[in-house]
Amino acid sequence: MTAAVSTSQLSKAFGSHFVLRDITTQVQPGDVVGVIGKNGAGKTTLLETMLGFSPLTSGSVQVFGQDPMAMSAATKARIGFVPQQEELLPTLTGRRQLALNGSFYPRWDNALLERLAREWEVPLERRSGELSGGEKQKLSTLMALGNQPDLLVLDEPVASLDPLARRRFLQQLLEIATDTTRAVIFSSHIVSDLERVANRIWILREGRLLWDGETEKLKQSVQRLHINANRALPANLGVPNTLSERRASNGSSATVTVRDPSPILIDDLAARLDAHVESEGLGLEDIFLEIHA
Amino acid sequence: MKAVLQITLTFFNFLPLQRWLSAAGLVLVAVALLTRILAGAGGAALGCSIAGGILLLLGPVFGGGVALRQGSSLATLMLRPHARVRLLLGTTLALNLVVLLVTLPFLLDAPVGPRGNPAPSAVDVFAVAWGFAALNWVGVFAVSRYRFGLLFLWIIPIVGANLLRFLPPGEVPDPMVALVAGLILWMAFAIWFLRQRSHAPLAFVGLGASSTEAPPPVPHFLASASPSMPRSMSQARQQWLTGGLSLLPNVVVGAAQAALVLILLFWLLDQPVGRDKALLGNLVYMGVHIGVFLGGYWLVGRSRALWLRGGLDRAGLLRHAETNGLLPALLTLFTAALVIIAAQAWLRPDLLTTILLNALAQVLLGLCLAYWGLSFTHGWSLTMAIESLGAFMLLLVGNIALGASRSPPFLLRSMAVLALLALLLRLHAHRRWRHLDWRVKRPRLNQGLAVRART
Numbered sequence: 001m002t003a004a005v006s007t008s009q010l011s012k013a014f015g016s017h018f019v020l021r022d023i024t025t026q027v028q029p030g031d032v033v034g035v036i037g038k039n040g041a042g043k044t045t046l047l048e049t050m051l052g053f054s055p056l057t058s059g060s061v062q063v064f065g066q067d068p069m070a071m072s073a074a075t076k077a078r079i080g081f082v083p084q085q086e087e088l089l090p091t092l093t094g095r096r097q098l099a100l101n102g103s104f105y106p107r108w109d110n111a112l113l114e115r116l117a118r119e120w121e122v123p124l125e126r127r128s129g130e131l132s133g134g135e136k137q138k139l140s141t142l143m144a145l146g147n148q149p150d151l152l153v154l155d156e157p158v159a160s161l162d163p164l165a166r167r168r169f170l171q172q173l174l175e176i177a178t179d180t181t182r183a184v185i186f187s188s189h190i191v192s193d194l195e196r197v198a199n200r201i202w203i204l205r206e207g208r209l210l211w212d213g214e215t216e217k218l219k220q221s222v223q224r225l226h227i228n229a230n231r232a233l234p235a236n237l238g239v240p241n242t243l244s245e246r247r248a249s250n251g252s253s254a255t256v257t258v259r260d261p262s263p264i265l266i267d268d269l270a271a272r273l274d275a276h277v278e279s280e281g282l283g284l285e286d287i288f289l290e291i292h293a
Numbered sequence: 294m295k296a297v298l299q300i301t302l303t304f305f306n307f308l309p310l311q312r313w314l315s316a317a318g319l320v321l322v323a324v325a326l327l328t329r330i331l332a333g334a335g336g337a338a339l340g341c342s343i344a345g346g347i348l349l350l351l352g353p354v355f356g357g358g359v360a361l362r363q364g365s366s367l368a369t370l371m372l373r374p375h376a377r378v379r380l381l382l383g384t385t386l387a388l389n390l391v392v393l394l395v396t397l398p399f400l401l402d403a404p405v406g407p408r409g410n411p412a413p414s415a416v417d418v419f420a421v422a423w424g425f426a427a428l429n430w431v432g433v434f435a436v437s438r439y440r441f442g443l444l445f446l447w448i449i450p451i452v453g454a455n456l457l458r459f460l461p462p463g464e465v466p467d468p469m470v471a472l473v474a475g476l477i478l479w480m481a482f483a484i485w486f487l488r489q490r491s492h493a494p495l496a497f498v499g500l501g502a503s504s505t506e507a508p509p510p511v512p513h514f515l516a517s518a519s520p521s522m523p524r525s526m527s528q529a530r531q532q533w534l535t536g537g538l539s540l541l542p543n544v545v546v547g548a549a550q551a552a553l554v555l556i557l558l559f560w561l562l563d564q565p566v567g568r569d570k571a572l573l574g575n576l577v578y579m580g581v582h583i584g585v586f587l588g589g590y591w592l593v594g595r596s597r598a599l600w601l602r603g604g605l606d607r608a609g610l611l612r613h614a615e616t617n618g619l620l621p622a623l624l625t626l627f628t629a630a631l632v633i634i635a636a637q638a639w640l641r642p643d644l645l646t647t648i649l650l651n652a653l654a655q656v657l658l659g660l661c662l663a664y665w666g667l668s669f670t671h672g673w674s675l676t677m678a679i680e681s682l683g684a685f686m687l688l689l690v691g692n693i694a695l696g697a698s699r700s701p702p703f704l705l706r707s708m709a710v711l712a713l714l715a716l717l718l719r720l721h722a723h724r725r726w727r728h729l730d731w732r733v734k735r736p737r738l739n740q741g742l743a744v745r746a747r748t
Contacts (some may be wrong), residue, residue: 014672014733045732053600054732071605087598089536099522103529236747 300383
């Protein structure tokens with residue numbers, strides 16, 4: 001099966017400043033990929049470079065097997081995209097906006113959009129210039145869903161939504177995600193949302209893909225070790241794959257966050273440091289914070 | 294005090310392009326001062342001071358009021374300590390700097406006035422310029438709250454500057470009257486500004502630079518909420534690109550701008566002056582040309598919205614932008630030209646051939662500027678800054694040369710040169726669009742003043 005998106009050694013620089021470096025990954029139909037990273041980590045650049053808005057500096061990208069800079073009309077019609085900043089025409093009503101957008105696509109599901117607009121409480125009779133930020137965002141998302149895309153890319157789609165709207169939106173996204181012929185990539189700073197919906201996570205740091213894998217695997221692979229020793233701990237604890245380390249003021253306690261701890265690590269550490277070692281699983285938000293600590 | 298100075302400085306660098314223009318202007322003014330000190334009065338010092346002054350003045354004169362409104366957001370006024378007073382003091386200082394820059398050439402070396410008349414004294418120029426600067430700043434601030442205000446930003450400065458340029462000394466407004474009127478206006482504005490809880494937000498942002506912004510501003514009554522649905526993919530693309538299918542706004546805007554400026558000029562200049570009153574209509578072109586250039590520039594960003602819609606590649610998008618974006622913009626220019634031709638022909642029927650040739654040359658100049666705007670696909674760099682200066686010089690020199698000429702052979706030669714230049718600029722734009730990067734397009738206006746008011 002052709003991957004929805006596939007990148008190899010993708011790098012992107014603006015002038016001499018590299019925003020993305022050596023990103024190699026694939027998105028298959030059925031994947032719901034959540035993208036997280038600090039501001040300026042390169043999330044928007046990555047999404048927009050994948051879709052051909054921005055030429056690569058080096059490496060390659062393919063969307064449904066085509067170079068995004070030279071995608072055919074048929075391939076473009078398989079993509080739905082919600083940009084970070086809406087691109088609505090302020091003088092048109094929401095309904096006109098949807099109809100206009102629909103005229104670009106061979107398949108357009110008006111019934112679905114009408115239903116979603118009711119559920120999400122989008123006032124389609126008002127000019128989009130008069131809508132609130134959240135309503136504009138919902139309308140933009142509706143526009144991206146109308147062509148029943150095989151690849152749906154959403155750049156911070158819930159940033160302006162209230163908690164209720166966010167929940168409804170994510171529910172809808174889950175419905176879409178259960179359709180195994182579609183792929184979804186979305187970025188968000190609300191990590192709990194990603195945790196709820198995404199089955200794969202990309203963590204970007206300084207333009208590099210720090211983690212690319214299943215959400216559950218990521219949660220299993222990062223653990224926090226609480227070490228309470230009977231004597232002062234050495235300066236170097238010698239814990240492999242340490243992400244962060246915090247020491248208590250008494251010198252005999254420490255908290256270490258590690259990646260991919262081996263099963264014997266805890267026993268080995270307890271024996272070597274003459275300490276009681278407890279491990280704790282972390283949520284996605286904590287993992288994100290530890291990675292960026 | 295630091296905040297006030299930073300706010301003042303912001304008026305001279307709130308746009309990326311403006312930073313380059315201001316830097317170049319500052320160098321020229323420094324050269325003018327040095328030349329004056331080392332070599333005494335002369336053409337070099339005068340030329341440098343005028344050119345440098347124009348480069349420094351462009352931003353604050355055309356956009357000072359816009360920047361002030363942008364900086365006077367509710368959050369800034371409510372949350373920043375003494376924000377209103379600081380903004381007002383910073384703006385007042387900037388206004389004085391603007392006036393000083395206008396006066397500078399008269400301080401260095403008195404230029405000769407129209408028809409060889411002696412130039413007015415620096416003090417008189419300072420006084421009259423103060424009155425016009427205050428009127429302009431308040432006027433631009435006022436119109437910037439309306440969506441279609443962008444189209445009229447240039448009218449006050451261009452009409453004001455040309456009144457000063459063409460009126461003989463005896464008819465220049467009495468300097469002291471102008472100064473006092475300006476001071477009263479500014480004080481009234483200051484009191485109003487300080488007492489308002491909030492100010493209406495800027496009705497247009499980005500000045501055509503953002504990739505995501507709304508289509509060009511048109512009066513609200515001209516923009517239908519339920520326009521007829523596009524009948525073809527091409528029409529759908531056009532609507533997405535420009536906001537509508539109707540060309541009526543372009544016609545109305547072009548005619549309205551030309552008529553407004555002509556009425557203002559003809560009404561204010563009711564005496565025969567040093568040149569044909571009929572040719573004053575040429576001044577209108579400069580404002581419309583700025584709009585056409587910005588229109589081309591704006592299309593680059595807006596075309597992003599069509600990348601995933603409608604199935605066009607970058608070359609196809611450029612062709613679409615030419616057909617459905619540039620042509621309507623040129624229609625505005627063409628309509629303005631028709632109004633100008635009618636007015637000029639009515640005043641000087643004996644110059645009809647010259648007037649027609651002049652209008653054609655001006656339309657070609659507009660075409661060049663539109664393609665130049667369309668080739669601004671890159672982020673701001675030294676190359677783009679040089680190109681911006683080039684476009685500005687073309688606008689200035691082209692308008693002055695065409696506006697002053699009554700010679701049909703010269704106008705025909707100009708048309709040939711401009712047609713060739715338009716062709717070259719089109720090729721240039723095509724080459725640039727092949728690698729168009731919509732990630733480098735950013736909104737041009739920022740919260741600079743608001744940021745500086747925090748300090």
